[in-house]
Amino acid sequence: MKQSYRANGKLLISGEYAVLDGALALAVPCKQGQKIEVSTEKTFKEQIHWRSYLEDGSLWYEDVFSLLNFEPLNQNNPVSKTLETLLKQARKLNTNFLVNGNQDIRVQTYLEFPRLWGFGSSSTLISCIAQWAKVNPFELLHTGFGGSGYDVACATAAGPILYQKTSPSKPYIEEIAFRPSFIEELGCVYLNQKKSSKEAIAAYNKIAQSESLISKVSSLSKAIAEAEELDEFESLLLEHEKLLAGHLNVPTIQESLFDDFSKDSGQIKSLGAWGGDFILVTQIQKNIPYFESKGYETILKLSDLIPTS
Known part of the structure; x- marks a missing residue:
């Protein structure tokens, strides 16, 4: 059997x-x-x-x-x-x-x-x-x-x-029905290294819990899920990155790895534990040559990853 x-x-x-x-x-x-x-x-x-x-x-x-x-x-x-x-x-x-x-x-x-x-x-x-x-x-x-x-x-x-x-x-x-009109503009870039979730959790747990952080992140998550325009979505991603960077006392992934990435080219956000696995990139199509030139060749469209009913 x-x-x-x-x-x-x-x-x-x-x-x-x-x-x-x-x-x-x-x-x-x-x-x-x-x-x-x-x-x-x-x-x-x-x-x-x-x-x-x-x-x-x-x-x-x-x-x-x-x-x-x-x-x-x-x-x-x-x-x-x-x-x-x-x-x-x-x-x-x-x-x-x-x-x-x-x-x-x-x-x-x-x-x-x-x-x-x-x-x-x-x-x-x-x-x-x-x-x-x-x-x-x-x-x-x-x-x-x-x-x-x-x-x-x-x-x-x-x-x-x-x-x-x-x-x-x-x-x-x-x-929820998260499939914004600009979803084809969203891509996931692999950073060529695995980040240990256990180690990331252990490091985070050493930082004092913040009720303010929890409230702000909750509001941002809801706003990101409901964003209708790409520029609004990008602004929310940036706000989220800065908020977490301040709490973790580390630079954002864009500051640490992609400081030459133009703010007019889109927005970069960490996905999951910072420093490894994938990042989310907006306006992905025009940014593919930029990431490939830096050796990041695994680039996936978010729309191709999410199941459709």
């Missing part, structure tokens, strides 16, 4: 960092995500054989787990230890999860985007395991890892969402 589960990737348009403290955020699911296939055979081995494949079809991870306690064969592999934690937490949330012995389980996961893109290899996995175990994905996230949960919300969202961490197990999620 084979079962299949799938989850969308994600991009955080606004609300990065502050979403951890309850600010409203604008996020979009991506067409590219991750799927898992689970097959079961009657046997006395009582093991889980896990294989994970990249978007090009190549095998990048493999291990075997005990069905009894989810301990991996390879105790020194951090990926195996992460999976062990997730599986154990899933069983805590659903005590009937994989409790039947005399079976051999084979799990295969398939990423639909490059691992280094930051589209949510972890959040899509959490969502798929939650679907498989029939547990609340937000509870699985918070008992096993932590984080705001916006990425887990995107995993099963049909389209763009406004997200707010109102409670660990039941956040506020509103699906």
Whole structure:
């Protein structure tokens, strides 16, 4: 018997960092995500054989787990230890999860985007395991890892969402029609490096929480989602960047990497943890040569990433 589960990737348009403290955020699911296939055979081995494949079809991870306690064969592999934690937490949330012995389980996961893109290899996995175990994905996230949960919300969202961490197990999620008339002018440029979400969260948590920041970011997220004109959208992105830069006490991505980018050429905004993964760029078509000349050749149109109903 084979079962299949799938989850969308994600991009955080606004609300990065502050979403951890309850600010409203604008996020979009991506067409590219991750799927898992689970097959079961009657046997006395009582093991889980896990294989994970990249978007090009190549095998990048493999291990075997005990069905009894989810301990991996390879105790020194951090990926195996992460999976062990997730599986154990899933069983805590659903005590009937994989409790039947005399079976051999084979799990295969398939990423639909490059691992280094930051589209949510972890959040899509959490969502798929939650679907498989029939547990609340937000509870699985918070008992096993932590984080705001916006990425887990995107995993099963049909389209763009406004997200707010109102409670660990039941956040506020509103699906919205974010597809502005200028969406073809919006592009995502990969910065050729992965940013660790865990490290970014840890660094942010060392900064004192600001109710003023949460309120301002929430207002900006809503305004960005509702902007009807490109120039208004760009002004809101700039305001958001300056606000976060002041709170984090770091320069904006435009100041640190693209200080020669003309303000008349559009606006640049970080997506998610600052300094890595993707940035959002307006007026993208005319700016493609600029980014390619600097070695940033992975440039995607936002309209091509968001699912359409």
